[in-house]
Amino acid sequence: MTQKPEAKKDLHVNKPKWLKTKIPTGSTYFDIKRDLRKKQLYTVCEEAKCPNISECWATNTATFMILGDTCTRACRFCNVKTGNPQGWLDDNEPKKTAESVKLMKLRYAVLTMVDRDDLEDGGAAHVARVFDEIRKTSPDCRLEFLGGDFQAKDDSLARILEAMPEVFAHNIETIERLTPRVRDARSTYRRSLAVLKRVKELANYQVFTKSAIMLGLGESKDEVVQSLKDLRDHNVDFITMGQYMRPSKRHLSIKEFVEPEVFEDLKGIAYDLGFLGVASSPLVRSSYRAGDLYDQALESLKQKG
Structure with missing residues (x-):
């Protein structure tokens, strides 16, 4: 999976054909966008320019980022600004988010957030x-x-679980070897695995856990497979895998554009390892068809009795 030494093209510019995306279309997409603008509501799907936005919105799924736009950590792949929000909270955010979910008639909503180490509970309440x-x-x-x-x-983990989300997701982002280069120094590979396992130990109901891996940062296929095994050893149910895309030239460079066939192969390996839901292709992002993965897991458990 690693790039050949002689290939010195600017991978930020020269995307392969399988990463070319279509302009969002469909009446559902435009109806939702119009209604959100009327009420000055926004989703992370739009702000992150997600390539799957119309596909997800058509299945009544959307993602919202809460707790502000400033992260207290500085991962080298992420375009969210870094700083100290100094305890700032938007007291109206719960109602505004709920209004958006209702307006969009969502059957599945994903709430994501920046890290808030400035808050004692990390923003859990x-x-x-x-x-x-x-x-x-x-x-x-x-x-x-x-x-x-x-x-x-x-x-903090227990406080979130009191609200009983159906799925608790936390991304390891990359393989163990590359974690110090890719993520903030406080976001360690082993801590992330431990948190995913601990969530299930703390929950008093059936909660699914989920993680994500970006490819194209210099990892080998064997290292990705080891990460999948590590996740399964920590009882993680869902995994998404997609191509890392460089937000700007200030961020980590893309070492390789991983071909779709590799993603498909890893998908089969993940299912063989026991994941209940897998999304793996170049354009997949953490919340891609999240509702479908959840439904798929329920059906899988039902068949197992």
Whole structure:
């Protein structure tokens, strides 16, 4: 999977054909976008320019980023700005997010967040309030949480689990060897695995856990397979794998554009290892068809009896 030494093209510019995306289309996409603008509401799907936006919105799935736009960590692949929000919170955010979910008639919503190490609980209480508000106005909507490691604090993890999200997601992002180069020094590979395992130990209900890996940062296929095994050893249910795309020339460079056949092969390996839901292709992002993975897992468990 590593790039040949003689290939010195600017991989930020020269994308292969399988990474060319279509302009979002479909009446559902435009209807939702119009309604959101009327109420000055926004989704991370739009702000991150997700290539799968119309596909996900057509299945009544969307992602929202809460707790502000400033992260207290500085991962080298991420385009979110870094700083210290100094305890800032938007008290209206729970209601605004719930309003968006209701307006979009979502059957599945993903809440993601920046790391908030400036808050004692990492923002857990605020996350729970957002979930609770959504439950009030959209009781049939399934909820997935995608967050940081909360410094592996049991109290913070337990507070989020009190809101009973159907899925708790936390991304390891890359293989163990590359983690110090790719992620913030506080975001270690082993801590992330431990948090994913601890979530299930703390939950008093059936919660699915989920993680994600970016490819194209210089990892080998064997290293990716080892990461999949590590995740399964920590009882992780879902995995998504997609191509790393460099946000700007200030960020980590792309070492390789991984071919679709490799993603398909890794998908089969992941299922063989026991994952209940797998999304693996170049354009896949953490929340890609999240509701479908959840439904797939329920069906798989039902068949197993």
